[in-house]
Amino acid sequence: MSLKSIGAKIFAKTAVSRINKWANNPVETQQKVFKSLLKEAKNTHFGKDHGFDTINSYSDFAKQVPMRDYEALRNYVDRVVAGEEDILWPGKPLYFAKTSGTTSGAKYIPLTKASMPSHIQAARNAILCYVHETGKADFVNGKMIFLQGSPEMVEKNGIQLGRLSGIVAHYVPSYLQKNRLPSLKTNCIADWETKVDAIVEETKNEDMTVISGIPSWVQMYFERLRASTGKDVGDLFKNFNLFIYGGVNFEPYRAKFEALIGRKVPSIELYPASEGFFAFQDKQDEKGMLLQLNSGIFYEFIEASTFFDADAKRLTIGEVEKDVNYVMIISSNAGLWGYNIGDTVQFTSTSPYRVIVSGRIKHFISAFGEHVIGKEVEQAMNEVMQQFNFSISEFTVAPQILPKQGELPHHEWLVEFETAPENLQKVTDVLDVLMQQQNSYYKDLIEGKVLQQLKIKPLVKDSFQAYMKSQGKLGGQNKIPRLANDRKIADALLKIQH
Template sequence: MSLKSVSAKIFSKIVALRIQKWAKNPVETQQKVFEKLILEAKNTAFGKDHDFKNISSFEDFAAKVPIRDYEALKPYVERVVSGEENILWPGKPLYFAKTSGTTSGAKYIPLTKESMPHHIEAARNAILCYINETGNADFVDGKMIFLQGSPEMQEKNGIKLGRLSGIVAHYVPAYLQKNRLPSWETNCIENWETKVDAIVEETKSEDMTVISGIPSWVQMYFERLQQNTGKKVGDLFKNFNLFIYGGVNYEPYRAKFENLIGRKVDSIELFPASEGFFAFQDSQKEKGMLLLLNSGIFYEFVEASSFFDENPKRLTIGEVEIGINYVMIISTNAGLWAYNLGDTVQFTSTKPYRVIVSGRIKHFISAFGEHVIGKEVEEAMNKAISKFNFSITEFTVAPQITPSEEKLPYHEWLVEFENAPDDLQKVAEFLDAEMQRQNSYYFDLIEGKVLQPLKISSLKKDSFQEFMKSEGKLGGQNKVPRLSNDRKIADALLQIQPQN
């Protein structure tokens, strides 16, 4: 056992004890975060506009600071982007994480000297919790790859901007630099397909032990490795035993990954975003990810079912319940206040507080009042994969409101199969039964003959890659929405299918 792995085990125990200390006092921990945020920002433009000096409780805050999304916060963000100081947070941000918005074009999410360390610390602690629980630290001596955006940055009024994953690349600790791949030059390649090919060439002869990235793009890397070498990933990288991922649910990809690798590997799920690093999987034995309550983020939760009401009830950490779908609202030491991230979560545990990401408040299907969410379709698909022994590359679901021949509308599941099932109709019937079991609104609509049972459209190989490429969103942190309440994505996918 190397000195590095011994040191990692010792450090992991220290970090685990620190985490336990705040995790056992969640309400007190969040109250301290809240008070510090209000105190720090009371003299900013936002703090003055919202009377922070007279906020002494969460009730005061909720009364004075409405929930906002990026569009509503944009007037303040634009002042920061133009170079003004002390607008959302004291001084100027260190960076802007530039992301693509749906209605607002480019979004500029501030990262400050107070918020940036938490992004790095959370990713590190996820790995240390894994080491502490499993005792497995041998991988620290091998090579690690993080599939991410380019670390090259631009500058806007004296503030650097780039993709979050590229910004984070500048903070890789010195003790990992020698282990880390790909090279800086390869990481800076903008074209995703060219970049993946270059990464394959750099890594195929290395002792890769940890691989990290969004599953859909890591899958592309694995496929290119196999095409290039003719070997399973696990045969190529004999010591590869840890996959770290975030952004989407891994379960629909698991069977395909295990086939590409040739064996099972441990995995760690992360919940990062440009707006903050919110949670990570702290245990291989428990469901869900530990919500980070001590990382400069104050959380609120609104039940998704009442989110669009005029005055929905805003809950703090001590008021949430297991199994309810909540919209997660954040206030951060980067200057986001009562900010609607757009993600929905469900708690799997309250001792400690662990969550799963259940979907997006904007990514749902309720064309007929069915309120279908991402967690439901993913759970149904996972069960179908297990029962019928098939594998998929990707899938998405959309309503078909105006089918031909005056038939009832239905939900269309657009699936790119890696290994197709023998009987697609039986799979469709099973999925429909699962959806009815999980969602009482959907059950009522099927029973009441408002909807007909769902239909599966099988897509040709690489359909999702072609679609993402056409949208200019191939690779990096981009991902296909699991659900849409309209036909935009579905119709685009069908458009690229071979015509009969």
């Protein structure tokens, strides 16, 4: 065992001990974060506008600080972008993480001197928890690849602007720099397909032990590795023993990954976002990711079923329950206050608090009152793939409100198969039953003859890549929405078939 491996195990033991202290005292930990945030920001423009110096309890905060999305907070953010100080958080941010908003255009999310360390520490702690639990640390001696956006940045009124993954790339610890791929030159390539080909050339003869990225884009990397070398990824990289991912549910990709690799590889799930690093998988045999309660983020939750009600109740960590779909609201040391990040989560455990991402509050289908969410379609797809032994590259779901004459409306599942099922109609039948079992509203609509059974539309190979390329969103941290309440994506995908 190398000195680096021994050091990793010692470091891991210390890190896990620190994590356990706050994870075992969740309410107290969040209360400390809450008080600290208000104290630090009371003299900012936002703090003065919302009377932070008069807030003595959480109920005061909930009354004085309304829940906001980016558009509602934009008048403050625009002032920060313009170079003003002390607007949302003391001073100026270190960076802006630029993201693509679906309704707001480009969004500029501040990263401050106070918030930046949590992004790095959470990613590090995820790996250290794995080392401590499994005793495996030899991977630190091999090469590691992080498929991410370009680390190149531009300056905007004295503040560095870039993609989150590119910003984080500048914070890779020095002891990992020699092990890290791809090279800076390759990482800065703008065109994703060109970049992946360059990464293949740089890595195919290396001893890759850790590979990280969003599953859809790592899959593309694996496919090109196999095309270039004629070997399974697991044969090419014999010491590849850890896959780290985030951004989407891995289950729909698992069968395809195992086929490309040629064996199973342990994995760690992360929940990073520009707005904060919220959770990571701390146990290999536990469902869900440990919510980061001690990272300068104060969490609130609103039941998704009541979210659009005028009197929707905001809950704190001690009030949440397992298996309920919540919209997650954050206030943070990046200067986001009562901020709706758009994600919905469910708690898989409340001792400690672990979550799964169940979808997006804007990404659902409720064209007929069914309110189908991402978790439901992903779980149904995963179960039917296992039952009928087929695999997919990608899928999305949309409502068909205007079907052919004589047909009832329905949900259309647009699926790019990797290995197609033998009997598509049987798959369709079972998939529809699984959806009815999960969603009682959907079941009522089917039984009431308001909707007919869902339909599966097979797509030609690389349809989703072609769509993402047409939107200028190929690669990086970009993700296909798993479902939508309209047909914009569905109709664009269908045009690609001709």
